[in-house]
Amino acid sequence: MRKPCTGITRRSLFPAAAALPLSSLPPFADAPGQGARVSIARCPDYGAALTPALRAMFDQLGGLGGLVRNKTVAIKVNLTGSPDSRLGNTPAEYAQYTHPAVIGATVRLIGEAGARRIRVLEGAFSTDDPLEEFMLQVGWDPLHILNAAANVEMINTNIRGRFKQYARFNTPHGGHLFPGFDINASYEECDVLVSLAKLKEHGTCGVTLSMKNMFGATPLTIYGDNAGKDEPDEKGARGGRGIIMHAGRRQPSRSAPQPKQGAGAENDRWRMPRIVADLTAARPIHLSIVDGIFTMSGGEGPWNYGRLKAIRPGLLLAGLNPVSTDAVATACMGFDPLARRGTPPFETRDNCLLLAAELGAGTPDLKRIEVAGLSMPDAVFPFRD
Amino acid sequence: MLPPSGWVPFEWPATWTNPSLLRHLEGGPLNCILLSSNEQSAIREAASGRFDIPQIAWRKSSELNWKSPGQVAAIGDAVWPELARRSRESNGSMEAGPTGAPWLDANGWLILMARFRAGSVPVWIRSESPENADQLQLANYRLAIAEAGAYGATRPLWLAPTLASGIASGNDFALATWAKLLNELRWHQARREYSAWPGFGRLLILTAFSGANEYNATEVLNLSARRNLSFRLADPGDLPPAQLQGIQSVLYVDAEPLPQPAAAALRRFVEAGGLLLCMKQPAGTLGALRPSAELHPRFDLFQAGKGRVAISRGAWDDQWVLAQDAHLLMSRRHDAVRLFNGSSLLFHHSVSPDGRRWLVQLLNYSAHDSASNVTLQTWARLASARILLPELAPAPLEIHRETGASELYIPRFSTYAAVELELQDHA
Numbered sequence: 001m002r003k004p005c006t007g008i009t010r011r012s013l014f015p016a017a018a019a020l021p022l023s024s025l026p027p028f029a030d031a032p033g034q035g036a037r038v039s040i041a042r043c044p045d046y047g048a049a050l051t052p053a054l055r056a057m058f059d060q061l062g063g064l065g066g067l068v069r070n071k072t073v074a075i076k077v078n079l080t081g082s083p084d085s086r087l088g089n090t091p092a093e094y095a096q097y098t099h100p101a102v103i104g105a106t107v108r109l110i111g112e113a114g115a116r117r118i119r120v121l122e123g124a125f126s127t128d129d130p131l132e133e134f135m136l137q138v139g140w141d142p143l144h145i146l147n148a149a150a151n152v153e154m155i156n157t158n159i160r161g162r163f164k165q166y167a168r169f170n171t172p173h174g175g176h177l178f179p180g181f182d183i184n185a186s187y188e189e190c191d192v193l194v195s196l197a198k199l200k201e202h203g204t205c206g207v208t209l210s211m212k213n214m215f216g217a218t219p220l221t222i223y224g225d226n227a228g229k230d231e232p233d234e235k236g237a238r239g240g241r242g243i244i245m246h247a248g249r250r251q252p253s254r255s256a257p258q259p260k261q262g263a264g265a266e267n268d269r270w271r272m273p274r275i276v277a278d279l280t281a282a283r284p285i286h287l288s289i290v291d292g293i294f295t296m297s298g299g300e301g302p303w304n305y306g307r308l309k310a311i312r313p314g315l316l317l318a319g320l321n322p323v324s325t326d327a328v329a330t331a332c333m334g335f336d337p338l339a340r341r342g343t344p345p346f347e348t349r350d351n352c353l354l355l356a357a358e359l360g361a362g363t364p365d366l367k368r369i370e371v372a373g374l375s376m377p378d379a380v381f382p383f384r385d
Numbered sequence: 386m387l388p389p390s391g392w393v394p395f396e397w398p399a400t401w402t403n404p405s406l407l408r409h410l411e412g413g414p415l416n417c418i419l420l421s422s423n424e425q426s427a428i429r430e431a432a433s434g435r436f437d438i439p440q441i442a443w444r445k446s447s448e449l450n451w452k453s454p455g456q457v458a459a460i461g462d463a464v465w466p467e468l469a470r471r472s473r474e475s476n477g478s479m480e481a482g483p484t485g486a487p488w489l490d491a492n493g494w495l496i497l498m499a500r501f502r503a504g505s506v507p508v509w510i511r512s513e514s515p516e517n518a519d520q521l522q523l524a525n526y527r528l529a530i531a532e533a534g535a536y537g538a539t540r541p542l543w544l545a546p547t548l549a550s551g552i553a554s555g556n557d558f559a560l561a562t563w564a565k566l567l568n569e570l571r572w573h574q575a576r577r578e579y580s581a582w583p584g585f586g587r588l589l590i591l592t593a594f595s596g597a598n599e600y601n602a603t604e605v606l607n608l609s610a611r612r613n614l615s616f617r618l619a620d621p622g623d624l625p626p627a628q629l630q631g632i633q634s635v636l637y638v639d640a641e642p643l644p645q646p647a648a649a650a651l652r653r654f655v656e657a658g659g660l661l662l663c664m665k666q667p668a669g670t671l672g673a674l675r676p677s678a679e680l681h682p683r684f685d686l687f688q689a690g691k692g693r694v695a696i697s698r699g700a701w702d703d704q705w706v707l708a709q710d711a712h713l714l715m716s717r718r719h720d721a722v723r724l725f726n727g728s729s730l731l732f733h734h735s736v737s738p739d740g741r742r743w744l745v746q747l748l749n750y751s752a753h754d755s756a757s758n759v760t761l762q763t764w765a766r767l768a769s770a771r772i773l774l775p776e777l778a779p780a781p782l783e784i785h786r787e788t789g790a791s792e793l794y795i796p797r798f799s800t801y802a803a804v805e806l807e808l809q810d811h812a
Contacts, residue, residue: 040694085723087757089794091787129713136717139725139790162680302726 038319046101069114071191111149158183176274180257199292206345210288269349277355313381323362334382394541398549404431463510529799537580604704632714656690
């Protein structure tokens with residue numbers, strides 16, 4: 001049901017980290033320097049200013065051409081939760097979902113930069129429906145994205161789909177919790193992976209940005225509440241990822257790498273940051289983009305309890321390293337990206353940025369990250385009073 | 386005294402033995418009394434001449450003689466409408482239906498089927514007393530009244546024993562509940578013309594409801610309704626071209642070959658751009674089809690003219706999957722309205738006879754929680770919108786224009802709200 005990843009590998013991105021056992025890694029010591037540049041832009045809305053803003057940001061990162069020309073590019077978007085669910089009357093794209101205009105503009109610019117094929121990916125909430133149909137359920141017209149460039153397609157990665165098998169990605173140093181993941185082969189059959197996320201807080205991880213976005217890549221057939229016991233259940237793509245991933249109350253399909261057992265493994269605020277770090281290290285992200293133009297504070301979706309609010313930071317972020325990009329984004333939200341458990345936004349959970357750094361996936365240390373475009377002080381939009 | 390279509394019936398409680406209790410009906414909307422036994426002869430005598438007192442033969446829907454149902458097509462095995470009780474009692478969390486959303490016990494599909502099969506005969510529904518009868522709240526009764534009315538049927542007003550005895554003994558709370566129920570009935574009665582508006586749907590479900598096909602057909606209706614997938618119904622033995630107007634997709638449920646006139650009409654429908662879903666055997670009557678490059682896990686796809694034919698590879702043994710396939714092969718692109726924050730809601734969509742207005746009736750099956758922050762979205766261009774809530778005057782709704790769509794923010798409501806939309810463009 002699986003095959004080893006044969007595309008771009010973690011080793012090629014993080015060679016120093018890959019050579020060392022996890023326990024011997026000093027924090028941030030092995031982060032790739034050139035990947036630590038992050039671009040920030042002010043963008044007031046999803047109108048005419050959006051595409052020029054993104055173009056300028058990509059130019060500040062060295063341009064898209066070298067990254068995507070003649071390549072297959074996979075774009076993982078964030079469509080978390082039910083398509084029928086809204087924060088009050090606020091459309092999902094103005095609160096919890098990556099806005100379709102940002103997806104469309106990114107597709108357009110990647111297409112203009114010479115990508116051979118572009119795939120928009122998401123493990124859409126509780127369903128194996130085609131991703132286009134999921135978007136229609138949200139009230140979006142997917143044609144606006146499909147027509148933004150040549151050779152664009154969409155794949156719901158909750159299932160194996162058209163591929164013969166799942167692709168396996170092993171976590172460097174055995175990972176914190178998961179030594180590897182079996183995920184849809186579209187994540188292997190691509191040259192460039194883009195994580196197109198939303199700027200949000202998160203109930204169990206503190207923040208959800210380009211790293212946490214990848215949690216939705218885990219297929220429901222293996223990691224979902226109705227996953228097969230021994231093998232992926234291709235008819236079981238319903239429900240969430242609460243039982244296996246959040247709670248650890250059962251294991252993923254036996255055919256996939258099994259998580260480690262031990263202290264803390266039954267606490268979702270211990271588990272989830274580690275899963276996010278493991279995923280980030282196992283399947284490298286080449287380009288992180290964070291939509292913070294309109295978003296929400298207080299959680300990752302309308303289902304969270306507490307001080308949820310639709311907000312308008314008017315920000316876009318992009319970077320070539322997900323840990324660094326998310327660190328800058330975390331700082332833009334008014335938090336310390338190096339904060340340990342006990343400090344906002346990580347009051348009751350571990351900091352997935354630090355955990356990912358331990359795996360050599362990048363640096364969250366702002367002193368080691370070059371910021372282009374809008375300066376950090378000008379970009380801060382406190383998510384909490 | 387009145388034709389059956391004018392009856393507003395009340396199931397006289399068995400414990401109401403005193404004819405003086407008829408005073409509770411005087412001047413109200415109830416004009417028809419259903420007596421449960423001959424022992425209520427004193428009531429019959431006192432009510433005679435003031436109220437209609439028909440004898441209704443209630444039948445299971447599967448046992449009704451649809452060709453000759455009687456004065457009314459009286460379905461006795463409807464469900465008590467609510468968020469499925471078992472859903473709320475398992476560890477306090479909801480039990481999901483096949484959709485992943487909480488399961489709703491609902492009768493809309495049953496009423497639509499009954500109205501289609503009974504022709505011009507009024508459709509009545511009733512249910513056995515629910516297990517939790519004495520815990521029913523005003524919202525439960527309101528939903529029962531509104532659900533039947535929204536889909537164009539009649540549910541005789543029934544009272545749980547505790548409420549009935551409370552009214553009889555003059556309990557203030559019971560009397561206040563009774564007054565509210567009568568007001569609710571009055572409000573719906575005043576809007577009965579809406580029930581004559583034909584249902585809106587871009588999916589046509591084609592079935593004769595015969596023999597072994599009946600189960601498949603009724604389950605598909607039930608599960609399509611749970612998806613809020615609006616449909617219309619037609620009989621393969623009677624498929625005039627007008628039945629296919631405005632239709633995007635036809636689901637022929639039955640296993641038998643199509644009658645020749647229907648096959649010819651469907652061939653023309655497909656060639657003009659429509660989608661037909663059917664089993665293998667009936668597909669043989671459609672003539673030559675070109676294989677399509679499109680792949681589907683459960684259907685072989687073919688082309689004819691501008692349209693498509695989807696032929697099921699296997700038997701239809703999972704009607705939820707069939708309803709899902711029908712919906713997705715047609716595409717949600719053709720959903721005329723979408724609801725947000727409406728997991729406990731179903732809606733009935735109908736259109737005015739002149740085609741200028743839509744009516745979307747929203748029913749909240751959760752008696753415990755009001756429907757709040759509900760948004761109705763449509764891609765149709767709207768000139769205006771207004772909301773109708775029981776006991777309140779109609780009020781205009783602001784139209785929020787989003788990219789390519791219009792959205793209406795529905796005010797918080799308990800069990801029922803109707804939204805009337807005036808279209809800018811209409812067929």
